[in-house]
Amino acid sequence: MKPASTHEASASATGYLFQCRYALLAGLQAIAKSPQLEISIEKFDDVGFEVDGEPTQLIQTKHHVGKLGNLTDASVDLWKTLLIWAKRVAEDVEAPFRIKFVLLTTGLAPDGSAAAFLRMRERDEAAADQLLLQTAASSKNKENAAAYHIYATLPEDLRQSMLKAILVLDGSPNIVDVGDEIARELVHAAPRDQVDHLVERLEGWWFGVVIKALSGAGPSAIPVLAIDQRVDELREEFRRDALPVDYASAYPSPTVVAELDKRPFVKQLRRIEIGPRRVEFAIRDYYRASEQRSRWAREELLVGGELESYERQLVEAWEPRHAALVDELAPGCPPGEKVAAGQLLYKWVENEAQFTLRSVRDRFLTHGSYHILSNRYAVGWHPEYQSDQDDASDGGMG
Secondary structure (H helix, E strand, C coil): CHHHHHHHHHHHHHHHHHHHHHHHHHHHHHHHHCCCCEEEECCCCCEEEEECCEEEEEEEEECCCCCCCCCCCCCHHHHHHHHHHHHHHHHCCCHHHHCEEEEEECCCCCCCCCCHHHCCCCCCHHHHHHHHHHHHHHCCCHHHHHHHHHHHHCCHHHHHHHHHHEEEECCCCCHHHHHHHHHHHCCCCCCHHHHHHHHHHHHHHHHHHHHHHHHCCCCCEEEHHHHHHHHHHHHHHCCCCCCCCCCCCCCCCHHHHHHHCCCHHHHHHHHCCCCHHHHHHHHHHHHHHHHHHHHHHHCCCCCCCHHHHHHHHHHHHHHHHHHHHHHHCCCCCCHHHHHHHHHHHHHHHHHCCCCCECCECCHHHHHHHHHHHHHCCCCCCCCCCHHHHHHHHCCCCC
């Protein structure tokens, strides 16, 4: 039983992710024609479009992996959907005149089936109704029993108005193909070789917004224009002369903080007696800069020698300041004076140092990069910071 349960959970998760991903695609496609719309997920239906809180289009999504899930006249997918919509129509007879009901499925409607007669072309609602009534009367499928009953007991005029409002979109793209469709919608938003990275960032933002909507931590409906705005922001980040910023608000987990707390850059800070709160900020900036730089490198967004040139700027700005610090200390001065001198140099990094890497001026990048340099002893704060490196090489770091 366990493998079946695992497969069921996987299929359910894939279906839900398909819902969310399709909602993003639908939102992108609606930007030009219907920018006033808002998107909801699991509110009125799997996916819904609404205006001022009232639904205008309800979409049931059916995703299948490894099988077609064809929409025969006794299909569970079809009748589960009809049950939901028939209940709505029974409660609100005007609903079919205000709302478009869409069944989007990766399965196929066989020719001559009720679902086939409800496609966009060659529609025949009367033929579909006759087939559905015949199925409701003759089928022994217990899973569909409630749907058969409510459909058969709807007055004919309500059935006909509901069927006129239904649109079956069978043979739709699967979850992977929908990702490709999203990329095609965004092909002009970034250099061609960076479109996949833009899509990844857009989907990351989108799933975050959806989670907030579903959990009640954010609005239940997401404006189509919010998607448009996020695409505009990403388009700016992916200009050929720009670099996207992903980690400006990221925080390391407690486990990562504990690991980073053992690094040389933290030891350097403690040697000049920097307080625990400022050490926390340093760890945070180190984490953000390290993660961001690694992502740029993985995605090949940095051109030849760009990061090395940036680090050279940082080192060359630090060098005369550290040399002056050493020169200004009297030979044999007490340890406290050396600590105080190191603190002044580090304050310059915290409060004044600001270096731009291409288009990125974010504070975390300069400060975090200084800690990355400090971690390998390319820079330091204490006048004798290199003695820490000597201790490490002798085994003093443990």
